[in-house]
Amino acid sequence: xxxxxxxxxxxxxxxxxxxxxxxxxxxxxxxxxxxxxxxxxxxxxxxxxxxxxxxxxxxxxxxxxxxxxxxxxxxxxxxxxxxxxxxxxxxxxxxxxxxxxxxxxxxxxxxxxxxxxxxxxxxxxxxxxxxxxxxxxxxxxxxxxxxxxxxxxxxxxxxxxxxxxxxxxxxx
Amino acid sequence: xxxxxxxxxxxxxxxxxxxxxxxxxxxxxxxxxxxxxxxxxxxxxxxxxxxxxxxxxxxxxxxxxxxxxxxxxxxxxxxxxxxxxxxxxxxxxxxxxxxxxxxxxxxxxxxxxxxxxxxxxxxxxxxxxxxxxxxxxxxxxxxxxxxxxxxxxxxxxxxxxxxxxxxxxxxxxxxxxxxxxxxxxxxxxxxxxxxxxxxxxxxxxxxxxxxxxxxxxxxxxxxxxxxxxxxxxxxxxxxxxxxxxxxxxxxxxxxxxxxxxxxxxxxxxxxxxxxxxxxxxxxxxxxxxxxxxxxxxxxxxxxxxxxxxxxxxxxxxxxxxxxxxxxxxxxxxxxxxxxxxxxxxxxxxxxxxxxxxxxxxxxxxxxxxxxxxxxxxxxxxxxxxxxxxxxxxxxxxxxxxxxxxxxxxxxxxxxxxxxxxxxxxxxxxxxxxxxxxxxxxxxxxxxxxxxxxxxxxxxxxxxxxxxxxxxxxxxxxxxxxxxxxxxxxxxxxxxxxxxxxxxxxxxxxxxxxxxxxxxxxxxxxxxxxxxxxxxxxxx
Numbered sequence: 269x270x271x272x273x274x275x276x277x278x279x280x281x282x283x284x285x286x287x288x289x290x291x292x293x294x295x296x297x298x299x300x301x302x303x304x305x306x307x308x309x310x311x312x313x314x315x316x317x318x319x320x321x322x323x324x325x326x327x328x329x330x331x332x333x334x335x336x337x338x339x340x341x342x343x344x345x346x347x348x349x350x351x352x353x354x355x356x357x358x359x360x361x362x363x364x365x366x367x368x369x370x371x372x373x374x375x376x377x378x379x380x381x382x383x384x385x386x387x388x389x390x391x392x393x394x395x396x397x398x399x400x401x402x403x404x405x406x407x408x409x410x411x412x413x414x415x416x417x418x419x420x421x422x423x424x425x426x427x428x429x430x431x432x433x434x435x436x437x438x439x440x
Numbered sequence: 441x442x443x444x445x446x447x448x449x450x451x452x453x454x455x456x457x458x459x460x461x462x463x464x465x466x467x468x469x470x471x472x473x474x475x476x477x478x479x480x481x482x483x484x485x486x487x488x489x490x491x492x493x494x495x496x497x498x499x500x501x502x503x504x505x506x507x508x509x510x511x512x513x514x515x516x517x518x519x520x521x522x523x524x525x526x527x528x529x530x531x532x533x534x535x536x537x538x539x540x541x542x543x544x545x546x547x548x549x550x551x552x553x554x555x556x557x558x559x560x561x562x563x564x565x566x567x568x569x570x571x572x573x574x575x576x577x578x579x580x581x582x583x584x585x586x587x588x589x590x591x592x593x594x595x596x597x598x599x600x601x602x603x604x605x606x607x608x609x610x611x612x613x614x615x616x617x618x619x620x621x622x623x624x625x626x627x628x629x630x631x632x633x634x635x636x637x638x639x640x641x642x643x644x645x646x647x648x649x650x651x652x653x654x655x656x657x658x659x660x661x662x663x664x665x666x667x668x669x670x671x672x673x674x675x676x677x678x679x680x681x682x683x684x685x686x687x688x689x690x691x692x693x694x695x696x697x698x699x700x701x702x703x704x705x706x707x708x709x710x711x712x713x714x715x716x717x718x719x720x721x722x723x724x725x726x727x728x729x730x731x732x733x734x735x736x737x738x739x740x741x742x743x744x745x746x747x748x749x750x751x752x753x754x755x756x757x758x759x760x761x762x763x764x765x766x767x768x769x770x771x772x773x774x775x776x777x778x779x780x781x782x783x784x785x786x787x788x789x790x791x792x793x794x795x796x797x798x799x800x801x802x803x804x805x806x807x808x809x810x811x812x813x814x815x816x817x818x819x820x821x822x823x824x825x826x827x828x829x830x831x832x833x834x835x836x837x838x839x840x841x842x843x844x845x846x847x848x849x850x851x852x853x854x855x856x857x858x859x860x861x862x863x864x865x866x867x868x869x870x871x872x873x874x875x876x877x878x879x880x881x882x883x884x885x886x887x888x889x890x891x892x893x894x895x896x897x898x899x900x901x902x903x904x905x906x907x908x909x910x911x912x913x914x915x916x917x918x919x920x921x922x923x924x925x926x927x928x929x930x931x932x933x934x935x936x937x938x939x940x941x942x943x944x945x946x947x948x949x950x951x952x953x954x955x956x957x958x959x960x961x962x963x964x965x966x967x968x969x970x971x972x973x974x975x976x977x978x979x
Binding site: 353 | 496
């Protein structure tokens with residue numbers, strides 16, 4: 269195994285993986301540990317990594333798997349996602365669409381804070397979809413839910429984001 | 441068509457609608473101003489989200505890459521090993537199903553097996569006595585952990601500097617330098633003489649290393665001895681492993697004897713188990729009794745033993761005047777069966793030529809006689825024969841290589857090393873080449889047990905053969921390194937061809953072969969280490 273090559277990849281992709289872990293886990297401390305763990309896993313299985321595939325998506329896939337595993341081990345995720353079936357039956361309230369522009373009105377820092385503050389069931393799909401650019405199918409597979417529910421979760425996540433950001437504007 | 445709801449808008453913006461839905465959506469949107477506005481808003485929102493998520497407020501410093509397992513993982517592994525050992529032992533005790541176990545599986549049952557010479561046995565005994573008696577026997581356990589720790593440190597060099605591993609090794613080292621009288625394992629070493637007097641009875645397994653070793657006192661456990669001159673003249677309750685330039689045995693032994701020496705003399709001895717003998721000169725003046733088999737490798741040997749089972753011997757010259765209950769098999773130079781010799785079973789020999797075999801008229805052979813001469817190694821092989829033989833070997837190596845890389849594709853990726861790494865792994869290979877058989881030998885006879893030692897030797901032999909192929913693949917891959925297309929099979933064949941050609945050159949050949957062994961073995965060891973510590977492989 270080529271450690272020098274891996275080290276170069278590590279330096280290039282550390283930020284992205286750290287960012288993903290921090291957003292998925294919602295804590296900087298956890299993210300630092302998780303990032304080390306993810307690269308260690310990557311290093312161990314580097315021999316099995318097919319060189320022609322891009323490194324970024326590969327290591328990010330390990331990272332999201334690891335974070336989901338970690339959250340699941342903390343026994344929070346199973347409970348979080350178990351109520352999705354009933355939730356998705358609720359009608360989509362399209363009235364909220366009128367506030368679409370709200371997210372745009374905020375600076376990136378505030379939006380990031382709001383994302384990290386989201387409950388896990390909304391945070392994980394948002395981060396996977398808009399940070400790692402995972403497809404709905406990928407997200408569904410990793411979270412162990414149905415593909416249809418991913419869209420619903422994303423929609424609700426954005427509704428909640430708007431709601432939170434709306435209140436911050438009100439506070440100002 | 442009614443206006444699609446916000447979910448459909450989100451799905452569309454994320455590219456998650458199927459073709460039919462997309463067409464319907466786009467058709468509707470082209471005629472609906474409010475939907476166009478909404479779509480625009482969703483797109484804007486997506487963009488804002490992505491931008492925000494990809495922006496990090498604080499600048500990050502990238503910490504040093506850590507590639508070894510964490511200290512907690514190491515400790516957890518050790519704890520798991522110990523716990524599983526205890527569990528297995530308890531299970532055996534509770535179940536007590538040893539009665540139903542066939543003989544060849546008896547080593548699996550630590551608490552009940554007759555032979556005290558098994559891995560689990562040592563492990564379980566060490567744990568049991570550590571728990572029952574407290575500190576003295578913990579030494580035994582640490583003795584067991586030391587080689588494990590050393591191996592682990594070797595495999596994970598990054599970890600050696602880490603405090604917990606260092607602490608563990610320190611404890612083990614201290615315990616070795618602080619032998620206790622009441623320990624289950626008695627270790628004595630000296631630069632000159634060690635004499636176990638006739639009055640002394642040692643109730644344990646003993647390891648003795650000295651220039652001159654004389655054992656006159658009885659030992660109830662196993663005896664492991666090494667020295668320039670070793671004399672054993674007392675009762676030994678267990679097995680004997682002895683390594684000596686000059687060895688004399690005159691004792692009663694309950695177990696099996698492994699003896700390796702330049703000159704070995706065995707007289708008036710009773711051995712319950714088997715006798716494994718390897719020496720330049722083996723002498724035997726008065727008859728002795730062996731309950732099991734004798735396996736002998738010697739240059740010059742005289743043997744008058746009463747053998748309970750079979751005698752298998754390979755020697756330049758052997759004079760046999762004893763008795764075997766079953767077969768006698770011999771391979772080598774001169775063989776003489778004297779007038780008192782009796783073979784209870786078949787007599788099968790492979791011998792240099794007819795005159796080398798002398799059988800006294802009074803010698804008795806109960807079973808069949810089969811006498812073959814060893815075909816002479818002549819240099820009259822034709823060039824064709826030689827080339828054909830080389831070709832068959834090449835083909836065998838190629839097929840083995842194909843099978844190897846088909847079974848273990850990751851081994852091929854593991855050999856993608858740069859020069860410095862190749863040097864490092866070659867050092868690893870050199871160490872493995874020498875230490876594996878030594879360690880296996882030690883394991884077999886001392887601490888971990890026979891099965892693991894044999895398995896290790898077996899794997900080592902396979903790795904030795906495979907190392908040649910791995911080195912060839914490395915050469916082949918190096919040639920194809922800049923090729924546009926990946927041709928692993930052609931590269932393997934080409935590498936083999938080059939290496940076969942190089943190793944066929946006189947004088948240079950053996951050196952090339954040795955380098956290939958070391959490089960190949962290094963790659964294999966490295967790969968095995970990485971594979972061992974890698975637990976999940978994303979596709």
